[in-house]
Amino acid sequence: MPGSEGRRLLTWFAAISLHRHAKPLVFGVALLPFAYLMWSAVFDQLGANPAEALVRSTGDWALRMLCVVLAVTPLRVLTGAPALARFRRMLGLFVYFYALLHLLSYSGFDMAFELADIASDIAKRPFILVGFLAFVLLTSLALTSFNRAIKALGAKNWQRLHQAVYLVAGLAILHFFWMRAGKNDFAEVAVYAAVLAALLGWRLWRYLVKVAAGGRRSSRI
Amino acid sequence: MLITTQAKGFIHPVPSEITLPAAYQSRRDLIRLMATGVAGAALASWASREAFAQAWTPPGQLAALAHGKSSASGALTLEKVTDYKHASSYNNFYEFGTDKSDPARNAHTLKTSPWSVDIEGLIKKPGRYALEDLLKLSAQEERIYRLRCVEGWSMVIPWVGYSLSELIRKVEPLGSAKFVEFVTLADAKTMPGVGSRVLDWPYVEGLRLDEAMHPLTLLAFGMYGEVLPKQNGAPLRLVVPWKYGFKSGKSLVKIRFTDKQPATAWNKAAAHEYGFYSNVNPDVDHPRWSQATERRIGEDGLFTKKRKTLMFNGYAAQVGQLYAGMDLKKFF
Numbered sequence: 001m002p003g004s005e006g007r008r009l010l011t012w013f014a015a016i017s018l019h020r021h022a023k024p025l026v027f028g029v030a031l032l033p034f035a036y037l038m039w040s041a042v043f044d045q046l047g048a049n050p051a052e053a054l055v056r057s058t059g060d061w062a063l064r065m066l067c068v069v070l071a072v073t074p075l076r077v078l079t080g081a082p083a084l085a086r087f088r089r090m091l092g093l094f095v096y097f098y099a100l101l102h103l104l105s106y107s108g109f110d111m112a113f114e115l116a117d118i119a120s121d122i123a124k125r126p127f128i129l130v131g132f133l134a135f136v137l138l139t140s141l142a143l144t145s146f147n148r149a150i151k152a153l154g155a156k157n158w159q160r161l162h163q164a165v166y167l168v169a170g171l172a173i174l175h176f177f178w179m180r181a182g183k184n185d186f187a188e189v190a191v192y193a194a195v196l197a198a199l200l201g202w203r204l205w206r207y208l209v210k211v212a213a214g215g216r217r218s219s220r221i
Numbered sequence: 222m223l224i225t226t227q228a229k230g231f232i233h234p235v236p237s238e239i240t241l242p243a244a245y246q247s248r249r250d251l252i253r254l255m256a257t258g259v260a261g262a263a264l265a266s267w268a269s270r271e272a273f274a275q276a277w278t279p280p281g282q283l284a285a286l287a288h289g290k291s292s293a294s295g296a297l298t299l300e301k302v303t304d305y306k307h308a309s310s311y312n313n314f315y316e317f318g319t320d321k322s323d324p325a326r327n328a329h330t331l332k333t334s335p336w337s338v339d340i341e342g343l344i345k346k347p348g349r350y351a352l353e354d355l356l357k358l359s360a361q362e363e364r365i366y367r368l369r370c371v372e373g374w375s376m377v378i379p380w381v382g383y384s385l386s387e388l389i390r391k392v393e394p395l396g397s398a399k400f401v402e403f404v405t406l407a408d409a410k411t412m413p414g415v416g417s418r419v420l421d422w423p424y425v426e427g428l429r430l431d432e433a434m435h436p437l438t439l440l441a442f443g444m445y446g447e448v449l450p451k452q453n454g455a456p457l458r459l460v461v462p463w464k465y466g467f468k469s470g471k472s473l474v475k476i477r478f479t480d481k482q483p484a485t486a487w488n489k490a491a492a493h494e495y496g497f498y499s500n501v502n503p504d505v506d507h508p509r510w511s512q513a514t515e516r517r518i519g520e521d522g523l524f525t526k527k528r529k530t531l532m533f534n535g536y537a538a539q540v541g542q543l544y545a546g547m548d549l550k551k552f553f
Contacts, residue, residue: 047310047322048307048321048519049518050523051516051523052374054523108524124506125509178509179509182507182508182509183319184418184419184491185417
């Protein structure tokens, strides 16, 4: 149980999440990495291998955004600030935005947009295939992210579809892990894996508690 | 009899007759140099300074290392030399961290003096050789080599050193010596990466004796006319230009002659990804990426199509015979 100080903080947090400037502010902050990368590219601040730097950092930011969007629900429940839910779609679309930049960087800088080369690369290399699968899933989520899609699919089906984001998290970590596997360099992968495991583990735990309590209501994990 | 028809216009040259732009340019430089020489000795030296300056700007960072030009075949590529800035800041030297900017940041702790190299194994003259003696063992030469990293990028670097074969001859290998093992420094106190489990330290590399004896195999002490920066493997390193960069061990502390193929660091870490030979080969892909093309650091822009990787990194004429009859897909 939070003390009175903690309770005041939570109230304040719930209040600012409702503020009319909160959403544009989050939008602006989520765009900062993109702005920074563009600035670095234009002013030659990406080091000796700018293409590699862009491919990698767009991938990093897609993964970071994925962690952020998956943190929304736990944060909402733990802080009791229901208004947080209204950031979820926007943040989810930012995951897609950075994932798309990642795919475009790879396709353009590494493969010179040669579609045949890209297709054979996807077929040939498991780590590229896994990353591409994650992107395809994200595309289906992005394409059904607007209100009319929810109506058309029905809330239940829509929710089931959008639970695919958990699969995306697994695929993204596997993609990153495989990419680093050749160098036995797993420190960074482990950090992201731990964060995602905590975020997904929290949902699993909550779901199991509900099942154990015999709750027959649909469990919104 | 050769009859030139109207349609043909003139006798077209066959492709092999066409002078490469780089060769054409270097001849023009030479002619200009000579012409200025006629005008006056003072002007000639000024012009030659200009001609050399076209290759790269002397970095002026470290002590100069006196050297002559190499006469070894293939030792002086005419390609544009990579900026010193990039060559000394984009490095794979995992003892100082796995990020390519880590070595330049962390390698200042490396103590390069005093330094000695243990030369041992199947040779007549084993012993501990001091760096000062190794520096003087043979005439230092400049070699401008392409460097192709297994990760798919490349540079062109003017090294200073001499053929490893000069050293090998001095230590007199026994008939039973078939391989040379290169052990590099692994000092946990000065190298933060040595604590990591990325590789099995110390970093060990190896060559077949005939590869080690090849005139292009360089024992390098410097680059860009100066002693090696620490992040590039000071005070002495190997440079094997027709193999992926990781075959060229940095900061060498031991050279051992053996009758068995050495167990090399990357091969131990991932045998299916990194073979003992690791010759640059556009036809044998890395399991996780293609080796058919490469990006030249500092030269190819973001939207430039990557350049084609050449067999043996363009040194096939010099080293191809070392692998005659070998299945290079099997011995990758």
